[in-house]
Amino acid sequence: MTRMSESEKSALTLKIVTPLGVLFEGAADMIIMRAQDGDIGVLPDHEPFTAALGYGVVRAFADDDETVFSVLGGLAEVSEDHVVVLSDAAERQDQIDADRALAAKERAEAMLRQQSDAVDIKKASLALRRALVRIEASSYPLIGGRGMRK
Ligand code: ATP
Numbered sequence: 001m002t003r004m005s006e007s008e009k010s011a012l013t014l015k016i017v018t019p020l021g022v023l024f025e026g027a028a029d030m031i032i033m034r035a036q037d038g039d040i041g042v043l044p045d046h047e048p049f050t051a052a053l054g055y056g057v058v059r060a061f062a063d064d065d066e067t068v069f070s071v072l073g074g075l076a077e078v079s080e081d082h083v084v085v086l087s088d089a090a091e092r093q094d095q096i097d098a099d100r101a102l103a104a105k106e107r108a109e110a111m112l113r114q115q116s117d118a119v120d121i122k123k124a125s126l127a128l129r130r131a132l133v134r135i136e137a138s139s140y141p142l143i144g145g146r147g148m149r150k
Pocket residue numbers: 089090091095096097098100101104127130131134
């Protein structure tokens with residue numbers, strides 16, 4: 001068997017764009033994204049597709065590194081070896097303020113516990129889902145402070 005050299009090894013590029021700009025652009029060997037009906041794994045040479053994303057964690061693996069993002073919905077477009085994620089809100093793991101997310105979770109849960117017509121259930125449920133994704137993304141174990149998982 002012929003081994004591919006590093007330069008021949010195919011890789012994906014991942015670009016995550018939010019209204020604030022390009023959050024991330026880099027190479028990855030594999031990307032796992034949360035689509036609306038479950039997780040999708042993308043490897044190099046994947047056939048092109050577009051998917052609506054749910055609220056969830058996006059994980060980009062490169063060599064032994066893993067970079068984790070919270071992505072709150074949006075669209076993923078896979079073409080050739082490029083993956084572009086467009087989302088209204090996304091954060092890289094090391095940008096997430098876990099205490100803020102926990103406080104947002106507690107606020108949303110307190111709203112949902114109230115049996116009052118004044119509570120906007122949909123708004124509170126979405127706030128809870130955002131907070132849970134941020135908590136999930138921020139709770140991945142870190143190795144060397146770069147968002148990598150064991
Ligand atoms: P909060 O109630 O704490 O403001 P939120 O869910 O209402 O949370 P969003 O409206 O989703 O916040 O986001 C507003 C901005 O704040 C976005 O730019 C988002 O990336 C950022 N943001 C929200 N929560 C966090 C967090 N826990 N850590 C870092 N950035 C956050």
